[in-house]
Amino acid sequence: MLSRQKGAILVLSGPSGAGKSTIISAASDEIGEYYFSISTTTRAPRMGEKEGRDYFFVTKESFEEDIKAGNFLEYAEVHGNYYGTSLKPVNEALQAGKLVIFDIDVQGHRLVRAKMNDITTSAFITPPTLSELENRLRARCTDQEDVILKRLENAKDEIGAVSEYDFIIINDSVEEAAEEFVIVAKAARLKYSKETEDQFIEKWLQ
Numbered sequence: 219m220l221s222r223q224k225g226a227i228l229v230l231s232g233p234s235g236a237g238k239s240t241i242i243s244a245a246s247d248e249i250g251e252y253y254f255s256i257s258t259t260t261r262a263p264r265m266g267e268k269e270g271r272d273y274f275f276v277t278k279e280s281f282e283e284d285i286k287a288g289n290f291l292e293y294a295e296v297h298g299n300y301y302g303t304s305l306k307p308v309n310e311a312l313q314a315g316k317l318v319i320f321d322i323d324v325q326g327h328r329l330v331r332a333k334m335n336d337i338t339t340s341a342f343i344t345p346p347t348l349s350e351l352e353n354r355l356r357a358r359c360t361d362q363e364d365v366i367l368k369r370l371e372n373a374k375d376e377i378g379a380v381s382e383y384d385f386i387i388i389n390d391s392v393e394e395a396a397e398e399f400v401i402v403a404k405a406a407r408l409k410y411s412k413e414t415e416d417q418f419i420e421k422w423l424q
């Protein structure tokens with residue numbers, strides 16, 4: 219048997235407003251135990267967002283200190299703010315054999331792939347069209363006009379990176395997108411580290 223000695227990673231990317239949070243919460247009862255990586259950011263909290271649940275909100279100075287100290291698995295500048303994934307809690311969750319879910323941008327996905335490709339699965343989540351993305355960002359009522367325009371511009375660049383992902387989930391109906399997400403999460407759990415595979419082969423040959 220292949221034992222889950224090290225967990226697995228599922229990276230979700232997609233334009234801000236694509237529905238990543240909505241889909242994770244719609245599917246959360248069906249994907250088994252997982253650890254959602256809470257990112258650190260220098261952007262201001264949105265209405266309804268909670269420190270330590272949605273993000274760790276920090277100053278630019280504090281973020282830059284963490285960069286220097288090597289505390290991030292990956293970080294990137296998105297829409298003029300820093301966003302990063304702290305290394306320690308992710309390593310702990312992986313050691314405990316958990317599925318670790320990241321909601322990070324395309325730059326972050328590339329960095330995670332470069333460091334942990336063998337245990338990484340990824341999905342790009344997007345609304346069916348750019349204009350539907352705009353409708354959703356406006357309907358969410360959490361961002362000012364200039365922020366919405368910046369996010370739409372960024373989305374036009376990000377869509378060009380879809381081919382780098384294992385799966386694309388088109389979030390038209392939440393129910394269907396959540397069903398697809400459950401399948402992707404189950405598949406992600408079946409990805410084993412090179413180390414685990416090597417141990418399996420050694421035992422299998424005995």
Ligand code: ADP
Binds near residue numbers: 234238355391392
């Ligand atoms: P993200 O986490 O990717 O930034 P959200 O989950 O916050 O996106 O979704 C953005 C907005 O779109 C929210 O107001 C959410 O309720 C809405 N939304 C999400 N999925 C759908 C959908 N399939 N149809 C219509 N509105 C949606």
Ligand code: 5GP
Binds near residue numbers: 231322323325
């Ligand atoms: P938002 O401001 O809408 O919460 O997030 C903006 C963008 O930053 C989204 O594309 C989101 O996936 C990305 N993001 C959030 N956390 C991280 C992170 O830790 N690292 C990276 N690289 N991107 C992140």
